[in-house]
Amino acid sequence: MPARLFSDLKRIVPLTTLLLLLAVLMATPSQAAELYVGAATTDITPKLPVSLTGQMRTRIAKTVESPVTATALVLESREGDKSLEHAVFVSCDLVCIRGGIHEAVRDKLKGKVPGLDLKKVIMNATHTHTAPTMIEGRYTLPETGVTKPAEFVEFASQIIADAIIEAWNNRQPGRVGWGLGHAVVAQNRRALYEGGWAKMYGSTSVKDFRGIEGYEDHGVEVLFFWNNEDKLIATAVNVACPAQAVEGRSAVNADYWHPVRETLKKKYGDQLCVLGWAGAGGDQVPRPMYRKSAEARMMKLRELTLLEEISRRIVNAWEEAYAGAQQEKHADPILKHEVRTIELPRQIVTDEDYARVKKEVVAYANAPSKVWIKNWKQRVLDRYDAQHAGTEKPYEMELHTLRLGDVALATNDFELFTDFGTQMKSRSPALQTFVIQLCGPGSYVPSERAVRGGSYSAIIESNNVGPQGGQVLTEETLKSINGQFKKSTSD
Known part of the structure; x- marks a missing residue:
């Protein structure tokens, strides 16, 4: 500002008013970052018969009890016409993200989505054990007459890529809210016995039973996304429990996420896209470990199947969270997305x-x-x-951490025991922290106490990465989240 103009202004306006005027005149014109949201859902059920995965025996599905789907969610932060940051989530009714399906999806997106950073495409599995097999040679299969694992990966990866493109192309200005509800879905599935040993799904009615090994997380963390017409278009539901209610069947089934999705869509519209995010729950199961007869009686009296009962609990928790989130809708939340490869000791x-x-x-x-x-x-x-x-290398994992307003999101490849998720949520600076597991090929990461107890899920066959690696994962995750919530002049 010229000195003479400044001198003239001092004579006619008070100093405080002058300072405010100077701030306005000298400020660089800017526009608050705006959230854009896009979503799409697609059916990835293959041609039948198809081999199912998740058990130690061969199963060939000839029927579909509920379709397996993939739901894509695109988040983008814009300032005017400039894209500042983005992320793509894809929740899949699969046991894990394996067999090269993530790489195939990214490959099919190359050159087709201008502006999309392929490294920022995240895929997670709900861990249903009644979804198609993705690895050749996993089971002994007939030579002909069934959809082979490689055929399913090719089929599903193309459909998922198409859903991502659809979600990307239909992104629009939107708002986000977050909330917390509670539902008893998960029960720790490791029984402890006299002498300190443990067993997954062990009997709790025998004389030497002494208790359940670990913690259970009954929180239901939820994100809600509305368009500018205040229509709910997408929601992400984080439950610290794998989808294993009907894991032993020989039919295609999306497990409890199917009735959850159908119930929410019936109440809030067919346009609603529902992402199922499995939280840290490698030692959890959505079936009772004790009081089994009482639980079965109550479901019979209410005329509910196990899937319907679990869905009822999750939907009730979702609506608890929704009641709060509706009161705080954010059109311009901070969006930060960090992607890096970390090494974990084997x-x-x-x-x-x-x-x-x-x-x-x-x-x-x-x-x-x-x-x-x-x-x-x-x-x-x-x-x-x-x-x-001397040729074994550390386990390399693609770690995604995001800040979305007051909440944090973090991914991992594993069936991560709940103790690690509890650490992440408790030590995180975020208001809420969503831990999304099974974004890779899986394998359990047990706690130290689980390794002491032994049994499936905590023996060497089950663990590429053990408790030491789980702690490294925890520290690296929190380091990244802390960096995203560190105060800066741009916040």
């Missing part, structure tokens, strides 16, 4: 592990029906050899 295969597993691999060598178990155990022997050859 769980060490001991000499004792090697000797035991080697005997078991030999025993399964001539049993075609046990090919899953044999291959599962053979991988332990291969790891042992790599350890001793």
Whole structure:
């Protein structure tokens, strides 16, 4: 401002008013960042018959009890016409994100979505055990007459890529809200016995039963997205429990997420896209570990199936969260998205592990029906050899962390035991922290106490990454979240 003009202004306006005027005149014109949202849902149910995954035995599905779907959510922060940040989430009714399906989706998007950073496409699985197999050789399958794993990956990856493009193209100005409800969905599935040993799904009615091993997280973390007409267009529901209510069936089934989606769409409109996010729940199950007869009686009296009962609880919790979130809708939340590859130490295969597993691999060598178990155990022997050859590398994981207004989101590849998720949520600076597991090929990451107890999910066959690696994952996740919530002049 010229000195003479400043002198003239001082004579005719008070100093405080002058300072405010100067601030306005000298400020750089800017526009608050605006949230854009797009969503789409697609059916990824393949041609039948199809091999199902998630059990140690071969299952061929000839019927569909409920379709398996993929739901895409695009979030973008804009300042005027300038895109500042974005993220793409895809929730899939799959057991894990494996078999190269994530890479195939990104490959099919290349050159088709201007402005999309393919590294910012996140896929997660709900962990239904009644979804198609994605890895060739996982089970002994007929040569013909079934959809093969590679065929399913090719089919599903194209449909998912198309859904992402649809969601990207229909993004529009929107608002977001967040809320918390509570539902008893998860029960810790590891029973403890006299002497300190544990067993997944162990009997709780025997004389030496002493308790349940770990914590259960009954919080239901929810995100809600509205368009500018105040229409609810998408929601993401974070439940710290895998979708394993009907895991042993031989029919395609999306498990409890299907009735959750159908109930919410019936109440809030067919346009509503529902993303199921499995929270840290590697030691959890949506079935009772005790009071089983009483639970069964109550469902019978209310004329509900187990899937309907779980859905009822989640929807009630969702509506608790919705009642609060509706009062605070944010059109311009801070959106930050960090993607980086972290290295996690592998769980060490001991000499004792090697000797035991080697005997078991030999025993399964001539049993075609046990090919899953044999291959599962053979991988332990291969790891042992790599350890001793000095060729074993740390586990590399693509870590996504996001800040969306007051909340944080963090991903991991695993069936992560709840203790680690509890750490992340408790130590995070965010108002709410969403932990989204199974964004990769899976494998359990157990707590130290679980390893002491042993049994499936906490033995070397189950663990590429052990408690030490789980703690490294926790610290790296919190380091990234803390950086996103660190105060800056732009916040």
